Amino acid sequence: MASEVLKTKAEQELAQQFEAGMPNLPGSDVAWTKAMRDAAWQTYAAVGLPHRRVEEWKYTDLRSLLKDAYPPAPALGEALTTQDVDTALGQGAALDSYRVVVVNGHYREELSNLDGLDGQVVVQSLSDALTTPSDWLQATLGQVAPQPDDVVVALNAALMTGGVIVTVAKGAQVEKPVHLVHVAAVKDPAGLATRNVVHVGEGAALTLIESYNDHSALAVQRNAVTELIADDRAEVHHIKFQNENAESTHLSTWMTRLGANVTYRAFQFSAGASVARNQVFVRFAGEGSSSHVSGAVLGRNRQHNDTTMVIDHAVPECESREFFKLVLDDEARGIVQCKVNVHRDAQKSDGHQIAHGLLLSEAAEFDSKPELEIFADDVVCGHGSTSGQVDEDLLFYLRARGIPEPEARALLIEAFVGEALEKIEREDVRNIFSATTSAWLGGKGA
Amino acid sequence: MRAVVPGREISSKRNKLKMLEIKNLHVKIAEDNAEILNGIDLTIPKGEVHAIMGPNGSGKSTLAYVLAGKEDYEITEGSIHWNGEDITEMDPDERAAAGVFLAFQYPIEIPGVATMTFLRTAMNAIRRVRDEDELSTPDFMRIVKEKAKELGIADDKLKRPLNVGFSGGEKKRQEILQMSLLEPSLCVLDETDSGLDIDALKIVADGVNRLRGEDRAMLVITHYQRLLNYIVPDQVHVLSHGKIVRSGGKELALELEESGYAEFGEAAA
Numbered sequence: 001m002a003s004e005v006l007k008t009k010a011e012q013e014l015a016q017q018f019e020a021g022m023p024n025l026p027g028s029d030v031a032w033t034k035a036m037r038d039a040a041w042q043t044y045a046a047v048g049l050p051h052r053r054v055e056e057w058k059y060t061d062l063r064s065l066l067k068d069a070y071p072p073a074p075a076l077g078e079a080l081t082t083q084d085v086d087t088a089l090g091q092g093a094a095l096d097s098y099r100v101v102v103v104n105g106h107y108r109e110e111l112s113n114l115d116g117l118d119g120q121v122v123v124q125s126l127s128d129a130l131t132t133p134s135d136w137l138q139a140t141l142g143q144v145a146p147q148p149d150d151v152v153v154a155l156n157a158a159l160m161t162g163g164v165i166v167t168v169a170k171g172a173q174v175e176k177p178v179h180l181v182h183v184a185a186v187k188d189p190a191g192l193a194t195r196n197v198v199h200v201g202e203g204a205a206l207t208l209i210e211s212y213n214d215h216s217a218l219a220v221q222r223n224a225v226t227e228l229i230a231d232d233r234a235e236v237h238h239i240k241f242q243n244e245n246a247e248s249t250h251l252s253t254w255m256t257r258l259g260a261n262v263t264y265r266a267f268q269f270s271a272g273a274s275v276a277r278n279q280v281f282v283r284f285a286g287e288g289s290s291s292h293v294s295g296a297v298l299g300r301n302r303q304h305n306d307t308t309m310v311i312d313h314a315v316p317e318c319e320s321r322e323f324f325k326l327v328l329d330d331e332a333r334g335i336v337q338c339k340v341n342v343h344r345d346a347q348k349s350d351g352h353q354i355a356h357g358l359l360l361s362e363a364a365e366f367d368s369k370p371e372l373e374i375f376a377d378d379v380v381c382g383h384g385s386t387s388g389q390v391d392e393d394l395l396f397y398l399r400a401r402g403i404p405e406p407e408a409r410a411l412l413i414e415a416f417v418g419e420a421l422e423k424i425e426r427e428d429v430r431n432i433f434s435a436t437t438s439a440w441l442g443g444k445g446a
Numbered sequence: 447m448r449a450v451v452p453g454r455e456i457s458s459k460r461n462k463l464k465m466l467e468i469k470n471l472h473v474k475i476a477e478d479n480a481e482i483l484n485g486i487d488l489t490i491p492k493g494e495v496h497a498i499m500g501p502n503g504s505g506k507s508t509l510a511y512v513l514a515g516k517e518d519y520e521i522t523e524g525s526i527h528w529n530g531e532d533i534t535e536m537d538p539d540e541r542a543a544a545g546v547f548l549a550f551q552y553p554i555e556i557p558g559v560a561t562m563t564f565l566r567t568a569m570n571a572i573r574r575v576r577d578e579d580e581l582s583t584p585d586f587m588r589i590v591k592e593k594a595k596e597l598g599i600a601d602d603k604l605k606r607p608l609n610v611g612f613s614g615g616e617k618k619r620q621e622i623l624q625m626s627l628l629e630p631s632l633c634v635l636d637e638t639d640s641g642l643d644i645d646a647l648k649i650v651a652d653g654v655n656r657l658r659g660e661d662r663a664m665l666v667i668t669h670y671q672r673l674l675n676y677i678v679p680d681q682v683h684v685l686s687h688g689k690i691v692r693s694g695g696k697e698l699a700l701e702l703e704e705s706g707y708a709e710f711g712e713a714a715a
């Protein structure tokens with residue numbers, strides 16, 4: 001067939017993998033799960049990998065960026081120890097948290113530590129759940145804030161091997177962060193599709209951290225999706241730490257649905273991977289809620305980092321803020337695109353987005369694309385974006401006080417990133433990102 | 447403590463060893479051809495305080511920046527020697543390590559850099575060059591708080607990002623705080639008096655006077671004579687169109703106060 005010929009190598013490999021691997025995926029012998037995977041595959045197969053003529057992907061042409069599709073990571077991965085997990089976590093290992101360790105998509109209870117949670121938070125393996133899908137799962141998976149046209153999400157649904165379901169009881173006030181530690185442990189370059197489903201009950205408070213780490217320096221093509229439901233009056237701090245090696249590809253999608261009077265504070269810290277696409281979809285489903293999505297990106301060499309957000313003001317009286325800071329060196333490229341949709345009935349919506357790029361080299365590039373689609377008349381929406389170099393006057397001031405140039409420069413870059421980190425409420429989390437930034441500036445990577 | 451030191455007393459004969467020596471200094475903007483300084487000669491011996499006065503636009507700040515090593519300016523002729531060493535090729539941080547300090551006319555706000563972090567980084571950088579150990583946290587805190595108190599700087603100002611949201615007067619105090627912590631041997635103060643009310647001016651002048659001493663040279667730049675009532679100079683120089691056109695004792699400042707700068711190229715207000 002003509003269309004076969006047009007498939008890229010990666011697309012052909014993906015098709016082979018789906019065909020050959022489908023029988024081994026969790027739930028493949030369960031009608032609902034199999035149908036869900038097949039439908040998702042069809043969505044993907046109809047269009048193939050996204051490319052630059054697809055508007056949402058114009059800065060990140062996956063069809064040309066993905067030369068190969070690596071074979072799926074082995075289900076069980078290697079036998080890791082807690083020490084291995086700490087090593088993979090780097091700076092993040094120091095964080096005092098409830099740890100939920102997921103290796104190659106599989107929830108590993110023996111490496112996790114939920115002591116003291118007392119049933120306020122329940123963690124289940126998604127691989128298990130896919131083999132016995134509950135009514136709740138069937139009504140929830142892929143439907144929290146649906147992205148029917150998103151091919152990466154469709155691929156994830158077709159190929160996911162697991163992840164976790166996290167349920168936070170109504171009213172639970174969870175003190176320590178719950179840390180979903182995703183580790184890739186592979187012996188060869190591999191693909192890995194994982195999904196988390198998180199349900200935060202009414203009035204509950206949770207800090208959820210997702211970190212994406214690797215055990216070896218081998219290339220991993222990760223496709224990670226998190227669906228998060230925050231019920232009325234919940235307070236959720238949702239943080240991602242992306243820490244993968246510079247050979248890897250990181251495709252990540254958050255699909256979040258907020259009930260009424262929810263406080264949602266999201267932060268993404270991205271320093272790893274050669275190609276990273278961070279998608280954040282927030283849907284306001286109840287009035288009086290507020291969503292702040294912020295982030296810091298550190299890029300060097302030829303790293304490509306694209307943060308794409310869609311904030312859906314579907315109901316009145318919600319507030320959304322986006323605030324991003326990107327430091328780009330060498331030939332790194334950073335992108336922040338954010339689309340704010342204000343539906344016709346969503347009066348008194350209030351949205352504002354800001355993105356700042358700091359370019360450390362002539363060849364680095366920062367693109368910012370704000371988009372407002374407003375169908376209501378009584379709204380306040382705005383955006384701002386800047387791109388520039390380290391301010392020479394500030395540099396001179398510091399040097400005039402005896403601070404050598406490299407140190408002065410580092411201080412200013414840390415300050416630049418620091419303004420994004422300030423958006424993180426928890427000091428312990430902020431400190432880890434500060435330390436990671438300092439290490440990055442010192443050339444040690446994330 | 448000496449609030450006001452009559453200048454002649456400190457410049458005793460045995461201290462006439464030259465410290466700052468500027469010869470025939472010509473300066474232009476790096477990417478421009480217009481000369482801003484055209485042939486400055488100025489010598490400040492150890493222990494002395496010299497004042498530079500002059501109309502707006504005469505090149506006072508340019509001279510200050512060139513001493514501190516700002517890269518926007520190009521020296522086309524002449525030299526600057528500090529303790530016998532030509533500093534014109536030195537980086538700003540090397541000059542700072544060699545004892546040069548510029549109190550900026552317009553101190554810069556540095557968002558995201560905590561004042562304490564900045565002070566500590568600067569002090570330690572300079573101590574490293576002087577082969578001194580880094581300060582311990584308690585020592586550092588104690589010294590900073592002590593000096594801040596002398597200058598009437600509230601503790602909460604030290605916790606904030608450097609100069610961010612500070613008033614003009616608060617920024618000037620921060621400059622003097624930095625100067626007293628870094629203990630430079632050449633202090634260049636660029637219109638430190640502008641924007642200060644009389645009480646703040648006295649506090650700042652006291653801070654400067656505390657630093658006067660046998661081993662230190664100071665260049666005090668001002669537009670107004672008022673500051674020189676509190677920081678009494680040994681010599682006063684008038685800068686006009688990038689050249690020193692008159693030099694004299696402290697009485698020259700008073701004379702200028704009466705006659706204004708009209709004869710030196712600024713229209714009377």
Ligand SMILES: Nc1ncnc2c1ncn2[C@@H]1O[C@H](COP(=O)(O)OP(=O)(O)O)[C@@H](O)[C@H]1O
Pocket residue numbers: 475482500501502503504505506507508509518
């Ligand atoms: N960075 C600069 N770029 C362009 N012109 C400058 C710059 N710095 C100083 N000048 C010019 O040089 C002259 C002297 O300025 P300045 O040294 O600031 O004077 P003063 O401090 O005595 O008021 C002025 O005409 C000013 O416009």
Ligand SMILES: [Mg+2]
Pocket residue numbers: 506507508551636637
């Ligand atoms: Mg000036």
